[in-house]
Amino acid sequence: MNNQHQEVSQFKARLWWALFLIVLVFAGIVSRLAYLQVWQHQHYVTESDDNRQQLQAIAPTRGLIYDTNGDLLAGNRASHILTLVPEQLAGGRGSIDGVLAELAQVITIDEGDIKRFKRRLNQPRRPHSPVALSFQLNQTEIAQIIVNQHRLPGVRIVPDLVRYYPSDEGFVHALGYVGRINDRELAKLDSTNYSATEHVGKLGVERYYETELHGTVGYQTVETNARGRVIQVLDRLEPVPGKDITLFLDAQLQQTAAKLLEGKRGAIVAIDPRTGGVLAMASAPSYGANQFVTGISNANYQALRKSDDLPLFNRALRGRYPPASTVKPVIAIAGIDSGIISRKYSIWDPGYYQLTEDGRLYRDWKEGGHGRVNMHKSIVESVDTFYYSIAHLMGNTPMTKYLALFGLGQVTIADQPEAIKAVLPTKKWKRANRNASWFRGDSLNLGIGQGFLSATPTQLATMAMLLANKGQWHQIRMIKAIDGQAVEKVSDIGRNDPKQPVNIELKRTSDWNKIHNAMVDVMHGKKGTGRRSGADSSYKIAGKTGTAQVLGIKQDDTYDAEKIAERFRDHGLYIGWAPAKDPVIVLAVIIENGGGGSSAAAPLARKLFDVRILGAMAEEKAEEKAEEKDGATNDG
Incomplete structure (x- = not known):
């Protein structure tokens, strides 16, 4: 009997200890749940939103340049840019070389583009923001990338507007041109306002009036799926486009001056004496500005740089x-x-x-x-x-x-x-x-x-x-x-x-x-x-x-x-x-x-x-x- 009584006592004691442990564990679970759901609610909501929402910068549309009669000298045209989002690549940034190798099997990628891409990759940027790899994709390249999209996570084709000069020859020494932002320029520019901008004025009017022409960056919040594909736009702040500028330059006179200088080395400058406005500014030999916008090949650039006639030199x-x-x-x-x-x-x-x-x-x-x-x-x-x-x-x-x-x-x-x-x-x-x-x-x-x-x-x-x-x-x-x-x-x-x-x-x-x-x-x-x-x-x-x-x-x-x-x-x-x-x-x-x-x-x-x-x-x-x-x- 005594042994039976002792066994019952031990059983009850163990039962109470078990109950205590169960209550303790349950209390821990409840308290943890309360901590996560109440005290840390905002933090984890934010983390969750970050997983499905992204803040993307939107580049402003660059302002247009007109001549004195209203003829377009510098405009923008539609383009498609090939970009990579390192955070969305399978394996993260460490797999970039692998993705580039995959892409090289789909389309032709220039070695110079890869070098510039890796430089841009190491520059300060927002998480999940795309990094440009190649500009001005043609329709065939776009189709090939879309067909192979399933094996190219983190690879995006982004529509964009790029600079275009309707009168390509004979105007560059007066207007200048825009080109891709380099490291030296990036250090001087407003990193926030240029967070979505790939190009900046390099010479002439495009460079001097960069502030007016560029505009102000915009933003949008987008919802994405697990693969980073945009499902919907949740919120959007429109960018402020750059200002349009009108020059005293007379396109007809400029074209005439450039034509008169064909086959010669020299310069012509015409001014309206009533205003001081420059009507024409031609330097010969010249070169086309459009090739610099999306990136001139090294061979073409070296040909210009080493020419005895110095076409890159602005004689005017x-x-x-x-x-x-x-x-x-x-x-x-x-x-x-x-x-x-x-x-x-x-x-x-x-x-x-x-x-x-x-x-x-x-x-x-x-x-x-x-x-x-x-x-x-x-x-x-x-x-x-x-x-x-x-x-x-x-x-x-x-x-x-x-x-x-x-x-x-x-x-x-x-x-x-x-x-x-x-x-x-x-x-x-x-x-x-x-x-x-x-x-x-x-x-x-x-x-x-x-x-x-x-x-x-x-x-x-x-x-x-x-x-x-x-x-x-x-x-x-x-x-x-x-x-x-x-x-x-x-x-x-x-x-x-x-x-x-x-x-x-x-x-x-x-x-x-x-x-x-x-x-x-x-x-x-x-x-x-x-x-x-x-x-x-x-x-x-x-x-x-x-x-x-x-x-x-x-x-x-x-x-x-x-x-x-x-x-x-x-x-x-x-x-x-x-x-x-x-x-x-x-x-x-x-x-x-x-x-x-x-x-x-x-x-x-x-x-x-x-x-x-x-x-x-x-x-x-x-x-x-x-x-x-x-x-x-x-x-x-």
Whole structure:
């Protein structure tokens, strides 16, 4: 009995311990359940949502670029981008090489694309955001990827808009282009605003107005299945598209300039003297911008980079050329306005100039000389000895002072970031760069636009504008309007205005007329150096030709182009405006190794003047006829 009682007691004790353990375990389960369902509810809801929801950045649509007449210069076209989401790959990021190998069996993948993909993969990004592998898939490639989608988890085809330039050739040096964002650019850009953007402005207008053109990133929350495929869009914040910009650039004039430069090396810059707007900016040889948007092949890029003709080089903004005789009107102004010579100053030209008796002969272009030469004749016939004489009298300082007033030695265009200053050689400059003193012979060379002096075509066009406007300055710029709002200066959109020349005020305003009359006779006078290009024109043109020596000629030698390699022949230059009174266009034309400015550059300028002026006249006449017809109809 005692044993039976003891057994019952032990059983009850064990039962109570078992019950206690059951209650304890149940309490633990309940408390854990309460902890998960109540106290940690928000955390695990968020974790759950993260598994089925993703926040995706949406790239804004890049703003469009139009010419002054509303013609499209830079737009966007539909494209399909091949992307990978590393977090959704089978095996995670470690399986990327395997997926790439699988893809290579489906479509052709360029080694350069793979290298760039891996660089982008290591850049900061949001989880589950796609990383671009290949741009501009064709329809065949898209179909092949879709058919094999079941064995390519994490591989997506994303529709996109990419930059497109309708007029591909001849515009890139004015517009610039967009290209894929590189590591250096990524470090400077707003990582949030560019989180879904693959391209950025690289050069020119596209680069300078990147902020306006890009827009603001948008976002969407999407629900996905276990394989990462989007089931539905839960929420969406639309991106703000970039602003459309309008340039002063005239597409017809630009195309004409590019066509005139075909087969040549050189540049043409045209400016509206009434506004400072750039009407045309062509550099030759050129290249197509579209090939850079989605990624140029290494072979094609190396061909451009290694070409002896330097198609990648923007001659209009960065080409440094001796301005030669195109500066003679400015040197003449410097002489008379500074009072160093009188307005009736003249010399006898025997065909050369000497600083000292039996010294070096500084030769004129015309053997035997021009006889008695005054300021008017010196500009019309481009007499070198006249400018040797006044440069000798002036020395360096007065000449460089006036040349600077006309824009030389400084960046004169506001919104082209690649523009350079070139060289305006002062005494201080020569000491710093050549470790030498300024000599009288240096002044003589400066007086005819040679020696150390160099200028870009854009600077020469600026100089022409100031001559045409009788000293009145307008900011040289590409931009005309942003989203229809006129832009008078780049400071209107929050940029710093670059340093610019002040208006030039001569002691006697009538001196402007003397220079203008002489430059008109260059084009229409009986002995004007540009008379052939000005002949039979229905409007008056003012201009100045120039021939820049490239190869030094020994004292007793004569220049013979036929005996000199083509790349060592003279450059041909021209500056001018039309009509001579109330001008609507100023031009600077440079043809490398083309020979004389009167034969190589001035004829091109005449054709551009005709396009701009006669084209406008034709439109005005058509409008007048239409109005007369409407009036007659209304009267009837």
